[in-house]
Amino acid sequence: MLLLIKTLMREEWRMHVSYSGSNFTMFPVMIGAAALFIGIMSEAFFKAADIQSLMLLLHISALMYGLIIGGFAFMSPEIAERRFGEVRMLMNTPDFLPLEYRRMYFSAYIKDIIFYASILLLPACIGLLGAAMTGFGILTVKDTLVLTGTMFITFNLGFAVSFAIAMANIRSTSLAAAIAGLIFTVVGFGLFLEVPLTYFIPSVGLQDHYFDPVADIEFLAFILLSFVYILMFATMAIAISRERWEAKESTHESNLPETAERFSFFRDSILVAKEFTDLARSGGVSKIAFTLVLPMGALYVLDLIGEAISVEITFDPVFYAIMLGFFGMLIYYWIASSDSLTFLQTTPVRPSDVIYAKLKLHSLLTVLVSLPMAAGIAVFFMDPFAFVVAFPMIFITSLHMGLVLAYLTGFRTAEYMLEARVLMLFVILGALPMNIAAAFITVLEVEKYSTMAPLGLIAIAGYLVAIDPFFFKRIRAKWEDTNFTS
C-alpha cells in the first residue's frame, strides 16, 4: 500500500510539473508568502472583522477546497487521458495487474489528501508560523497550529464527502446525485431548523472551543465526531466503489453535419459543432449545471449559516450575479477539458482556431445559462427587477472570465491553472475586478445612497467591456505557435 501511495504521489507530482514545468513549485511558495502577509497583518484583519466570522469563512473555504479538489482529483486521470490521448495513468493498472480497484482508490484518496494539503494548507501553515515566530501580527504559534489543524480536519471532511460522491458516480450518476442531494437536504434543513453548525462541521466547534474553552469532554466530542464523519464517508466510498465493469459501446446518431448547420452563423461552424458535440456527449452539460448550481446553493447555505450563528453575511442580486458570472469560467473549463486534441495535429487547423471555437461556444452557453440563473435570482429575491440587473451582470462577468481563461490557458486550462504565473495573472485580470465589484456592493449595503458605489460598478463593467476585445484579439498571437500534442 505504501509503495502504491508513493508511486501515485510521484505520478501526481510529475503530471503537474509536466504541465507547467518548475513553475508549479512556485504555487506553494506563493501561498506561503500570502499566508505570511496575512499573519503579519492579522491584527488589522481582526480589528476590521469579528474573529468568529473570519474563522468561519476560513473553515468554509477549507471545506470547499476539500469538496472541489476531491471531485477534480478523482476526475484528473480521466481528464489527463482525454486531453493527451496517449497518456495512461496508474489509476487504470488494476485492469491488467493483480491489484484491486478498491486498494487503488483508497491509495489515491490518501495520496490526494497528502498532496493537496501539502501544496496549500502546509505552506499556509508555514507562512502563518513564520509571522507568529517573528512576533509580527497577533496570532501565536499555538493559535496557528490550532487554526491550521482544525482547517485540515475540515478539508478532510469535504474531501471524504467528495470521495464518496465520486465513487458513487463510478457506479451510477443517479446514486451520486442521490447521495449529494441527501447531504445537501440534511444540512440545509438542519441549518434552517437552527441545528448548530458544529453538528455538521465539528472542526468549527474545535476552533470555537479553543478560542472560548469550555469543558474538555465537549472538545473531545468534536474531535470524535469529526473522525466519525470522515471515516463514515471514506468507508462508504470504498464500500460502494466498483471492482469491475464492462464498458458499454455508446452509439449516437451521426448528426455532426446537422449540428454544424445549426452553428452556421459562425465561419468555423464545424469546429464549434465539434466542441458542442464533445461537451454534450462527455456529460459536460450536467457538469456545467452542477458547477453553477453548487456555488449558488453554497452561497445560500452560507447565508443560512450566517443567520444560524448570528454572523452578518448579506447578499443581494448583484452580488449573486457577479458570483455566478465568476463561476461561469467553469463553462470554459469543461469545454477546454472535454477531449484530447492530438488528432488535430495532423490536420490543417490552427491551435488558435480551436481556442476561438471553444470561446464562441462558451459565449453562446453563457447567454443560455445567464437567462435561467438571472430568473432564479429574481425568484429567490422575489424581485422582478433583479432579473434586469442580474442578467447583464452574469453575462458580462462570465464572458470576461471565459476570455481571461482562454487567453491565459488556451486549451490547456486544467494543466495551467496550478502554474503560479498563470494563477497570479488570473487573480489580477479575472478575480480582482470581481472582488472590487463585490466591495462596491458591500459599500451599497452600508450606504444605500452612496454615489461612489454605483459609479464604481459602472466603471468596472466599462473596464470589462473595454478590455475584453483586447484579450480576444491577442489569443491568436499568443497561441499561434503552440502544439496540439505537447
Add this chain to the structure above:
Amino acid sequence: MSAIVAMNVYKKFGDFTALNGVNLDIQQGTFFGFCGPNGAGKSTLLKILTCQIPPSAGAASIFGLDIEEKPFTIKNQIAIMPESESPPSFLTAEEFLYFVAKVRELDNIEERVEKWLEFFKIVEKRNTLCKDLSKGMRQKVMLAATMMPDSPLLFLDEPFINLDPIFQRKLRVYLAEYIRRGGTIFMCTHILEIAEKLCSQLAIINRGTVIASGTMGQLRIAPNENLEQVFMRLVGNVEAGYVEGI
C-alpha cells in the same frame, strides 16, 4: 521533382539527440520505407516533415515548400496517419470522417465518407463513438481519414500495426495502386516484410543517423539477402540475438 527534401536535420530533446543530421531527397512517385529500431528517430523525423514539431537545426521542404515557413499550406497538401490511433473520443466514426473532410474543405463529402466507411468495413460501426471502438477499428478510422482527401503525398507511421491480415492485404493493394497513380508515400514501419514488398526506396535509421539508404538492390550485399537480414547486419544482430534462417 522532389516531394520531400531533408537537409542536415537535427532534433534535440534536452540533452538527447533524436536526429543527428538527416539528409533525404525523395522523388515524387516513390514509395519510401523508413525503418529502424525503437527510439531510432523514425517518428520524430515524420513529425518534423509534417510540420508537427520544428527541427532543432537544418531545413526541410515538401513539394518545394519550407516546413517552417508554410506549415498550413503543407498540411493541406499532405495526409498523415499518426503513430497512435487517436480519433476524437466523442465523435462517431462517420462524424470524424465528415469533420476531417470539412476542415480540409473537400468536395463530395458524403460520397467520400461512404466510400471509405465501406472500404474499411466500418459501416456497421458508423454510429459508434470512437472511444468505444476496438483498437483495430480506430486504426481503420484513422486510415480512412488519411486516405479520404486523396492527397498527392501520404505520411504513414506504422499503418499496418493493428490491422488483421485481411485488411493488411487490402491496404497493401490500395497503396500499390496509389503509387501507380503517381502518389508518393513516406512510411515508417517495423514490418520489414511488407516494406520490402512495397517500397521502391528504403532508408534505415539507427540512433538518429541514417545508416543506409537506396533501393533494395543497393542495400543488399548478397543476391538472396532480404530486408530483415540487411537490417540485422546494419543495426547489429548480436544484441538482438538474431539466428540465421529463422
